[in-house]
Amino acid sequence: MAAPSDVKTAPGVQSPERSKGERTRERLLDLAYDGMITKGFAATSVEELVDAAGITKSGFFYHFKDKHELARQVLARYRAENDELFDRIEARARELSDDPLHGFLVFLRLYAEAVDENVAMTPGCLVATVAFQERSFAHDVRSANVEMVESWRGRFRAWLQAIVAAYRPNREVDVEALVDAGWSAIFGAFTLARTTGPNAVVARQLLLYRETVRRTFLGDDSPGSSR
Numbered sequence: 562m563a564a565p566s567d568v569k570t571a572p573g574v575q576s577p578e579r580s581k582g583e584r585t586r587e588r589l590l591d592l593a594y595d596g597m598i599t600k601g602f603a604a605t606s607v608e609e610l611v612d613a614a615g616i617t618k619s620g621f622f623y624h625f626k627d628k629h630e631l632a633r634q635v636l637a638r639y640r641a642e643n644d645e646l647f648d649r650i651e652a653r654a655r656e657l658s659d660d661p662l663h664g665f666l667v668f669l670r671l672y673a674e675a676v677d678e679n680v681a682m683t684p685g686c687l688v689a690t691v692a693f694q695e696r697s698f699a700h701d702v703r704s705a706n707v708e709m710v711e712s713w714r715g716r717f718r719a720w721l722q723a724i725v726a727a728y729r730p731n732r733e734v735d736v737e738a739l740v741d742a743g744w745s746a747i748f749g750a751f752t753l754a755r756t757t758g759p760n761a762v763v764a765r766q767l768l769l770y771r772e773t774v775r776r777t778f779l780g781d782d783s784p785g786s787s788r
Contacts (some may be wrong), residue, residue, distance in 0.1 A: 661723035679763035
């Protein structure tokens, strides 16, 4: 979802012009995302975007200052959509268990189920696009990409730090390495699914990571010892 406009209107009384403008903006963001993913940002021209959207070039510049502003908004929407998914799943996991380890295990299972239903929900593709085509993007877009990934790493770090504080692991734990193992599994599996399929590879890798976390703190059979 795009960020809401600064201009507020009462529910149900938005003008047709505003509604049409919002739809056009969302359409441009969709087209830009598809172009960036399939052939790269540099190869995606404003001309082809306006042709596909059925608008004039001036219509494009009404919504976006330039192509780089479009990229910023694509990335912002991408982050907002993924953050909303993480927030929703995390809230449900914490509702089901207030224990940090079991809550995180629930979170990972719920996340695996979500991406198994829709692999497009998995973050990674746009992250890789910006990272590997960084010369095509403005500095602030590259910086926003890094900040987005760091915020997602921070989510796992918070869970794992709480687990380490509550549980005695059965092996030495490097929290940063365990954080990165999770995101390496997610990003790598998404790339594999996009390249060779099947989409279920993403959920399988998430569940394997979940098992790694479980065994690290609980072992094979023991319920674990809380500090």
